[in-house]
Amino acid sequence: MAKFTTLTSRMMPMAVDNIDTDQIIPARFLKTISKEGLDKQLFNDWRYDAEGKPKADFILNAPEWQGVAILLAGDNFGCGSSREHAPWALTQWGFRAIISTSFADIFKSNALKNGLVPVVVSREVHAKLFALVEKDPQAQVTIELASQTLSLPDGTKVEFPVDGFSKHCLLEGVDELGYILHQMAAIEAYEAKKDVELNTLQPS
Amino acid sequence: MSTPRTIIEKLWDSHVVAEREGAPSLIYIDLHLVHEVTSPQAFAGLRARGLKVRRPQNTFATTDHSTPTTPRALPIVDPIAKAQVEQLETNCKEFGIPYFGFQNPKQGIVHVIGPENGLTQPGMTVVCGDSHTATHGAFGALAFGIGTSEVEMVLATQCLLQRKSRTYEVRVDGTLKPGVTAKDIILALIARIGVGGGTGCVFEYRGSAISALTMEERMTVCNMSIEGGARAGLIAPDDATYQFLAGKAFVPKGAGWDAAVARWKTLPTDDGATYDHTISIDANTLEPMITFGTNPGMGIPVSGVVPDPASISDPLERDSLTKALKYMDLQPGKPLAGQPINVVFVGSCTNSRMSDLRAAAGVLKGRKVNPKVRMMVVPGSMEIKRQAEAEGLDKVFREAGADWREAGCSMCIAMNGDQLQPGEYSVSTSNRNFEGRQGKGGRTFLASPLTAAASAVTGVVTDIRALKS
Numbered sequence: 001m002a003k004f005t006t007l008t009s010r011m012m013p014m015a016v017d018n019i020d021t022d023q024i025i026p027a028r029f030l031k032t033i034s035k036e037g038l039d040k041q042l043f044n045d046w047r048y049d050a051e052g053k054p055k056a057d058f059i060l061n062a063p064e065w066q067g068v069a070i071l072l073a074g075d076n077f078g079c080g081s082s083r084e085h086a087p088w089a090l091t092q093w094g095f096r097a098i099i100s101t102s103f104a105d106i107f108k109s110n111a112l113k114n115g116l117v118p119v120v121v122s123r124e125v126h127a128k129l130f131a132l133v134e135k136d137p138q139a140q141v142t143i144e145l146a147s148q149t150l151s152l153p154d155g156t157k158v159e160f161p162v163d164g165f166s167k168h169c170l171l172e173g174v175d176e177l178g179y180i181l182h183q184m185a186a187i188e189a190y191e192a193k194k195d196v197e198l199n200t201l202q203p204s
Numbered sequence: 205m206s207t208p209r210t211i212i213e214k215l216w217d218s219h220v221v222a223e224r225e226g227a228p229s230l231i232y233i234d235l236h237l238v239h240e241v242t243s244p245q246a247f248a249g250l251r252a253r254g255l256k257v258r259r260p261q262n263t264f265a266t267t268d269h270s271t272p273t274t275p276r277a278l279p280i281v282d283p284i285a286k287a288q289v290e291q292l293e294t295n296c297k298e299f300g301i302p303y304f305g306f307q308n309p310k311q312g313i314v315h316v317i318g319p320e321n322g323l324t325q326p327g328m329t330v331v332c333g334d335s336h337t338a339t340h341g342a343f344g345a346l347a348f349g350i351g352t353s354e355v356e357m358v359l360a361t362q363c364l365l366q367r368k369s370r371t372y373e374v375r376v377d378g379t380l381k382p383g384v385t386a387k388d389i390i391l392a393l394i395a396r397i398g399v400g401g402g403t404g405c406v407f408e409y410r411g412s413a414i415s416a417l418t419m420e421e422r423m424t425v426c427n428m429s430i431e432g433g434a435r436a437g438l439i440a441p442d443d444a445t446y447q448f449l450a451g452k453a454f455v456p457k458g459a460g461w462d463a464a465v466a467r468w469k470t471l472p473t474d475d476g477a478t479y480d481h482t483i484s485i486d487a488n489t490l491e492p493m494i495t496f497g498t499n500p501g502m503g504i505p506v507s508g509v510v511p512d513p514a515s516i517s518d519p520l521e522r523d524s525l526t527k528a529l530k531y532m533d534l535q536p537g538k539p540l541a542g543q544p545i546n547v548v549f550v551g552s553c554t555n556s557r558m559s560d561l562r563a564a565a566g567v568l569k570g571r572k573v574n575p576k577v578r579m580m581v582v583p584g585s586m587e588i589k590r591q592a593e594a595e596g597l598d599k600v601f602r603e604a605g606a607d608w609r610e611a612g613c614s615m616c617i618a619m620n621g622d623q624l625q626p627g628e629y630s631v632s633t634s635n636r637n638f639e640g641r642q643g644k645g646g647r648t649f650l651a652s653p654l655t656a657a658a659s660a661v662t663g664v665v666t667d668i669r670a671l672k673s
């Protein structure tokens with residue numbers, strides 16, 4: 001997993017609540033057996049018209065928004081299906097952080113495993129950020145993971161929550177599987193103790 | 205005396221493998237269900253690290269999402285879907301995982317075949333790379349969806365890193381009125397708490413109306429826990445659970461069965477246990493429900509009217525509703541009943557079991573699907589298909605003019621070619637009405653099999669209680 005320390009970027013505004021993973025990447029693009037090339041289908045149905053041409057009025061297609069690494073989205077981002085293709089597509093496009101008032105559980109967990117930081121802010125800060133982008137689309141904010149702060153151009157700093165473990169993994173670029181593999185002794189002990197319960201699956 | 209615990213806490217406590225300061229708990233997984241869409245990258249990860257599957261005997265795979273629902277003798281036409289289905293078979297063979305493949309007579313939707321074969325048992329932790337894993341909670345299991353990185357972790361270690369969820373009691377007491385079903389209970393709950401209402405929580409459904417449900421109906425309720433934002437939803441096991449499971453293929457037999465039942469009987473929530481959240485629903489007042497918008501929380505009684513964005517004060521919420529109504533091309537303040545539709549879909553892990561098919565067939569018997577409507581009926585498993593055919597339900601559907609298909613996810617997710625055309629309206633018994641979920645530009649009204657079948661007959665959204673005989 002790529003390390004995440006600090007990120008300074010403009011914010012691409014997407015003022016829609018409950019952006020579900022079917023919007024982030026529609027199911028028909030999940031037939032792939034690899035992780036590659038999903039950025040092409042990011043927000044596919046909002047992004048392309050019936051002929052497959054990019055829609056000029058969708059923000060992801062606007063030349064001035066290319067290269068932006070922070071998505072500023074509405075409430076409850078990432079609800080719906082558990083597809084990890086959603087954070088894969090978002091990170092491949094170039095996003096490294098998403099700011100919202102809340103995230104769906106599975107999406108949040110998937111995002112953190114892929115170096116994509118979900119930044120939860122209060123309703124007030126959320127509204128302030130949308131107002132800021134509307135007034136000045138060039139405005140940049142800085143996300144510093146170690147101190148868990150989001151810094152606004154006016155100097156305001158707001159803290160955001162990240163659990164200590166995910167933070168450690170992101171800062172160091174380590175993944176959870178490696179961490180679990182180090183606990184094999186505990187897993188074996190558990191299996192020995194629960195032998196009966198673990199063997200109730202008996203094909204007849 | 206020990207502190208009274210909820211079933212959710214008991215399940216959690218008995219699966220903690222290790223706890224370390226500052227890290228999530230290491231949790232053991234008893235049953236890992238695998239399907240073709242969210243697993244290929246996980247198997248690729250195992251290969252890259254040179255890892256094996258730790259417990260193939262606690263792992264089970266099937267193919268459902270991108271799988272065609274056309275007769276099994278026909279080849280899979282879409283080359284990308286074909287490659288994905290075949291990759292699953294290759295992976296299962298290479299890693300020694302039991303599976304019901306495309307041609308297997310027991311193939312079906314992962315959340316249907318688990319219970320059907322007794323793979324899902326009370327007291328288990330069950331995971332699958334699919335958010336509707338909560339379905340298995342109907343058996344008193346802690347069952348939740350995971351992402352592909354986690355699929356890889358469970359394959360390799362049989363464990364996951366998890367944080368304890370908060371507990372959320374959903375009490376449903378009273379008696380459902382005729383025409384009101386399990387689907388209406390869950391749609392009503394989500395309409396009340398919203399799609400983020402249960403975030404961070406596990407639901408426990410309880411109360412007299414829940415106890416009265418059959419196992420199939422309990423699965424319908426638990427299935428859509430995720431639509432209320434909860435990671436999982438469950439119902440404590442009782443005699444109905446044991447009766448359903450007795451004799452199923454994978455459950456223990458003889459003395460092993462008795463011992464298992466004795467263990468399962470210790471699972472229900474202790475008297476005096478408390479929850480972090482509680483909501484109470486009066487079953488007597490519930491109506492058949494339907495969604496009008498683009499998330500499952502946008503639901504109303506089928507006799508109700510489409511809400512008006514002007515009546516909402518929160519600006520983002522108002523914009524979302526406006527956007528949803530624009531996508532659905534619906535007028536605020538107007539009744540939804542009477543809205544013309546193009547397609548009816550009966551299927552998905554929410555409503556594709558025998559009782560769902562019987563309910564839909566009961567409405568269609570002696571009636572015809574409206575000529576303007578295309579109706580698809582997709583059984584949840586090949587086993588259900590056979591059973592329905594033995595009962596003659598396929599005949600009822602065919603004679604009414606509906607399309608009777610092979611098992612799979614089908615138009616629930618529209619990955620396999622079964623889909624809506626842009627602008628089309630459907631009444632669907634599935635669980636998601638997101639923009640484009642059932643095909644690009646398609647518009648979905650979620651409802652029960654009764655409402656779906658009644659609407660198929662009339663060609664417009666219909667309250668089953670108003671259907672003329």
Ligand code: SF4
Pocket residue numbers: 268269313314315334336552553554612613614616617634635
């Ligand atoms: S039927 Fe629909 S919700 Fe259920 S597993 Fe298949 S795609 Fe997911």
